[in-house]
Amino acid sequence: MKKIINHPDLVVSETLKGLALAEPTLEYIPDVEVIAKKVKSGRVGIVSGGGSGHEPAHAGYVGAGMLDAAVAGNMFSSPSPDRIIEGIRRADSGKGVLLVIKNYSGDIMNFELAEEIARMEGIEVDHVIVRDDVAVEDSTYSTGRRGIAGTVYVHKIAGAKAATGADLAEVKAAAEKAIANVRSMGMAMAACTLPAVGRPNFELGENEIEIGMGIHGEPGVHKSEVQSAKALAKTLTDFLFADYDFDNSRVALLVNGLGATPIMELYILNAEVHEILKSRGIRVVHTLVGNYMTSIDMAGASVTLMKLDDELEELLLAPCRTPGLKIGG
Amino acid sequence: MKKIINHPDLVVSETLKGLALAEPTLEYIPDVEVIAKKVKSGRVGIVSGGGSGHEPAHAGYVGAGMLDAAVAGNMFSSPSPDRIIEGIRRADSGKGVLLVIKNYSGDIMNFELAEEIARMEGIEVDHVIVRDDVAVEDSTYSTGRRGIAGTVYVHKIAGAKAATGADLAEVKAAAEKAIANVRSMGMAMAACTLPAVGRPNFELGENEIEIGMGIHGEPGVHKSEVQSAKALAKTLTDFLFADYDFDNSRVALLVNGLGATPIMELYILNAEVHEILKSRGIRVVHTLVGNYMTSIDMAGASVTLMKLDDELEELLLAPCRTPGLKIGG
Amino acid sequence: MRIDSQLYVAYLLRAYELIRANETYVTDLDLATGDGDHWANLNKGFAKLNDLSEELKTLPLNALFQKIGMTMMATIGGSSGVLYGGAYIAAGKKLAGKEFMTAEDLRDVLQEMLNDIQTRGKAQRGFKTMIDALAPAVDAFTAGLEANSDEKELLGSVKRAAEAGAEATKKMEAVRGRATYQADKGVGHLDPGAVTMAYQISALCDTVAETL
Amino acid sequence: MRIDSQLYVAYLLRAYELIRANETYVTDLDLATGDGDHWANLNKGFAKLNDLSEELKTLPLNALFQKIGMTMMATIGGSSGVLYGGAYIAAGKKLAGKEFMTAEDLRDVLQEMLNDIQTRGKAQRGFKTMIDALAPAVDAFTAGLEANSDEKELLGSVKRAAEAGAEATKKMEAVRGRATYQADKGVGHLDPGAVTMAYQISALCDTVAETL
Ligand SMILES: Nc1ncnc2c1ncn2[C@@H]1O[C@H](COP(=O)(O)OP(=O)(O)O)[C@@H](O)[C@H]1O
Ligand SMILES: Nc1ncnc2c1ncn2[C@@H]1O[C@H](COP(=O)(O)OP(=O)(O)O)[C@@H](O)[C@H]1O
């Protein structure tokens, strides 16, 4: 394992420190591993977070028009409630705070406990749960769908809605609308390596790829032979279309790299996805191509579609300025 | 070799196609592999380009406040003069065109020939040559220093100067000032793989890293044992300081990933570099952390410093909106 | 049976040893069905408790449990952090004013932990989680107390029940935790959280049994 | 010696074969000191010429050279594309009105190519480039003509000079091209561009010699 690190135990804190040094409007709060805006927004606060290893998520989305604070757990591990509470405090301008949680039981348990305690402190808190990964069965019995790259859109929509001066219930409703309309599907060509583990999270043969793996290196739905970019675009979007009817709608498209995928390959995949969408009468209003929700050093990509109505389109295109995403302005 | 591609011969054209589809203000001109603004700037035009494999460079820097057109060669191969001439034509608003060339003999020969022909067509053309890589001896006898990640700053400065309405000589002077003040140094932990070659460009042992390799996988200055992020920051910046006196100045800092380096690691490196700069009384006015000048799927990073005066600082912070870089706005 | 803070901390150190000795094994279990961090998470928590052990020994039982809970929650993170943390904090409330735990107290504590984990995790027995090691251990404890078993024997049966429970997760389909994402729901693999729960129960039983 | 467009195109096809047969060898040479693409670049250029061969055969010599030059420049790209392209275009100018090349014409053409490459590449003999195969070949050609050698022998000496020249790059320090970036300036490695230049000269000599 070769990584630019000092020690596996220090990667989370040093990453956040490095982020704050690059972005003077942000503050790093050590120990609780929170990144927050130095100046509070005066609006409903948006807080997200989760395990580390998904950079630029989540700390990279703190900034004007998106998150007010992000809370980092250890690698692939939910942050604990004490950290989340600090994030909530930093985001709170007295107008309430919305937590954007990815659907993992660890995250939910920690965020819900934090929410409870923050409420006892007198902060109005609510939450939404992102579950966009169509690789996983949508079941109410089990934990159900994971939250993956679509979370970036939920951050954007919630942050833009908050920036309009909307109240907590309105911000939550916008975030819920984004969640209802966003779907993602991913594939990996090489597994990620946790700094503390030192070897890849799963094994793939010379010509094998993993379809539908999780962003923590959880095994996928099935393995397949290496596919061309064209075939891959079809494989991934077929999963999306089987789950949700995007035909003849307008959408936002995110072609997301998992950390070690060259941007070149993401653009090639983007060209293929655009072609498929066109053939279905789907109009792409906005495209993002890049590393937005990664899995440390995994090689691979995911495709996310969010169906837009007038409100979502307006919120999506509203300006935001964060280290990880800049739109409009 | 696992890559999201259709065929090695198609990677360049499909990448540019995918880029233009993601960015509706840009046009892809097939065969000559040019990305240009759909609407001409009306100012001095800035054109850059070079071999492909450095995405988002160069096409990703076309847009308001930076390049007017970028010309792509095959993987790691200079574009031919016919392509470059098309790029010059697309960038020309009648106010002249500045070519930003990276110092490789192939690029220089092709760009200079194109410049000659474009002049015969009546377009006023001039050029600057970026040579920021301190890994290479600065010799007038041999080709001399390569142009690497510092080129991004030269694009930014030239584009910002052109946006002020400056004439070609003034734009060239600003670009030359950037070149005179910018230095870079890189290291690799794993070599890149050309799609057409199918195997890594050089071999590195389990615990070996390559110091000062080129962005085309050219071998480096020497190999070293894996180093901590702190040691690495020192190794790279020591090369910079040995070459140029940055002490007690203000600078722009670019911590650049080579394509397959997790953003987490770049932020950790950034934290270490900031610490070193602080200890030397160097004030960082602006920091970029991310994949800006890559080597396909190389794992590793480079550190670039540009010393700023009032003019360079103002031009650096002037707004730009391109797929690869967004500042201000 | 007389478990005071001193003895409980001795148990913690023994559990830490057992966990440390099984790094590769537990990591591999979580790599097979989850994200590979369970051992690292838990180890970090116990390492922290180890660092604090001198201070912990001096605390009254309820404060000890409260402190263990806060420490585990903050240090382990992830699912197991909040589950263990919540369980310790809940159980601590049962220990107010107590200088030591009797067998009945220990059973009550384990029962309270089980309840808290089930509520917080929205999980039942058979979901292929740490509950599948803890629940049978609590059952065995209750049965042993009802049968008035010899305390050493009782502890032995609790330990065996936890271990058998962990073993039984192998054939279960996961309903909670990351193994649910696998096509086969993790069938054929032990649940890492159940295995490390069994380590802890086993270390606890051994530590206490040696004082009898 | 009577080289018309038909024969020159036959040479191109032969050179293409020789290049194709040495993919791994040439790629490895450029991997050792450069960026690994030299074979792929050159092969792409010759593949394109191969596609165009029927059309090329019908062109007058000067137009043929012009077309080869434009094609190589646009298709090969990189350093070798512009160097070969420029060389062919320059040499083509010498061939206006000629239906075929004599031995003297061919020497002049090679000399003109050498001049153009040296000017454009700002490179001299001994810089560890393709020039180190071409220059000795031109020397041998001139010497052979002056000595009034038998044409077959002359071509043999030109071919051997090119090959020896390529071989000699092994001990040279690079001054131009990517090998200059190596600590050892590529000493101990052949220059890939010199090797493929020798392939072309050798294919040319063989093709022409067979008609004598
Ligand atoms: N909802 C839940 N209820 C009970 N136990 C759970 C639940 N979710 C996970 N677990 C337990 O936690 C273990 C995983 O812990 P760990 O790897 O530390 O956390 P994470 O799953 O966040 O990576 C699982 O093996 C399982 O025993
Ligand atoms: N300035 C130059 N003058 C003459 N020949 C050169 C020069 N630069 C490079 N070459 C030749 O070109 C060869 C490399 O060609 P190629 O790999 O196709 O291009 P690139 O170096 O752009 O990747 C070198 O081996 C050398 O023989």
Ligand SMILES: [Mg+2]
């Ligand atoms: Mg985890």
Ligand SMILES: [Mg+2]
């Ligand atoms: Mg090249």
Ligand SMILES: [Mg+2]
């Ligand atoms: Mg885990």
Ligand SMILES: [Mg+2]
């Ligand atoms: Mg080359």
